[in-house]
Amino acid sequence: MSEKPLTGGSSTRRPFLAGNWKMFKTGDQAVAFVKEFVPLVGNLSDRDVALAVPATALQGVAEAAKGSGVIVGAQNLHWEKEGAFTGEISADMIVGAGATMVLIGHSERRQFFGDTDGWVSKKLAAAVSAGLLAVVCVGETLAEREAGKTFEVLASQLKGSMAGFVPKDEKRLILAYEPVWAIGTGKTATKEEAQETQAFIRKELSALGLPGQSLRILYGGSVKPDNAGALMAQPDIDGLLVGGASLKADSFAKIVNFG
Numbered sequence: 001m002s003e004k005p006l007t008g009g010s011s012t013r014r015p016f017l018a019g020n021w022k023m024f025k026t027g028d029q030a031v032a033f034v035k036e037f038v039p040l041v042g043n044l045s046d047r048d049v050a051l052a053v054p055a056t057a058l059q060g061v062a063e064a065a066k067g068s069g070v071i072v073g074a075q076n077l078h079w080e081k082e083g084a085f086t087g088e089i090s091a092d093m094i095v096g097a098g099a100t101m102v103l104i105g106h107s108e109r110r111q112f113f114g115d116t117d118g119w120v121s122k123k124l125a126a127a128v129s130a131g132l133l134a135v136v137c138v139g140e141t142l143a144e145r146e147a148g149k150t151f152e153v154l155a156s157q158l159k160g161s162m163a164g165f166v167p168k169d170e171k172r173l174i175l176a177y178e179p180v181w182a183i184g185t186g187k188t189a190t191k192e193e194a195q196e197t198q199a200f201i202r203k204e205l206s207a208l209g210l211p212g213q214s215l216r217i218l219y220g221g222s223v224k225p226d227n228a229g230a231l232m233a234q235p236d237i238d239g240l241l242v243g244g245a246s247l248k249a250d251s252f253a254k255i256v257n258f259g
């Protein structure tokens with residue numbers, strides 16, 4: 001892959017395929033993955049490829065991925081520049097490790113660590129001001145979907161998470177729709193469900209005064225090599241955020257090479 005500029009929103013909505021390793025892989029294992037993975041995805045110029053790795057692997061992966069075009073990111077950040085916040089990392093620390101992206105508001109952060117929409121908006125502001133590309137995640141739980149509240153929940157998450165975000169920073173933002181009931185469960189949203197919901201998200205972004213038509217929206221939740229192509233064929237699915245299936249180089253490479 002050739003080096004290319006980092007852009008969130010783009011008029012062409014170029015495919016964006018991102019792995020999220022969660023709490024898997026030591027530094028050595030992470031670097032070994034990159035060495036195996038990069039040759040498998042070759043010289044792709046029509047799509048973006050990214051890896052969100054554990055904080056301890058950021059620097060090693062950023063060095064190993066240099067020159068490959070693979071975007072390297074963290075999975076979370078704190079909104080303050082520095083301070084007495086044991087266990088947290090700042091945007092500047094991510095940049096200092098050589099990474100250029102960060103996931104914000106993943107449902108596991110919201111569910112297990114108390115991340116709120118208000119925190120997401122502060123984290124987004126910190127990421128933008130440090131020059132990072134932010135991948136902001138939203139999604140409903142099974143109970144919310146079954147109660148017919150999916151759109152209401154997403155509208156409220158988007159409003160809270162995007163508070164303070166301004167259109168001129170669109171190049172720093174990518175959205176990810178991850179239905180909580182589809183994450184790590186083996187239960188993928190059908191392509192129709194994902195398409196319908198992502199079209200709604202795009203409309204809501206526009207209603208918030210943001211460039212909904214040019215922002216990229218990823219789908220995440222039990223993406224596998226055998227469903228990646230069908231999901232990517234949907235008009236409002238611009239990329240994929242992949243957990244489990246991104247942990248092995250060959251399976252993530254198959255997803256990246258969809259189509």
Ligand code: PGA
Pocket residue numbers: 020178182183184185186220221222223241242243244245
């Ligand atoms: P999964 O995770 O692909 O393992 O379902 C997706 C995610 O949480 O980003």
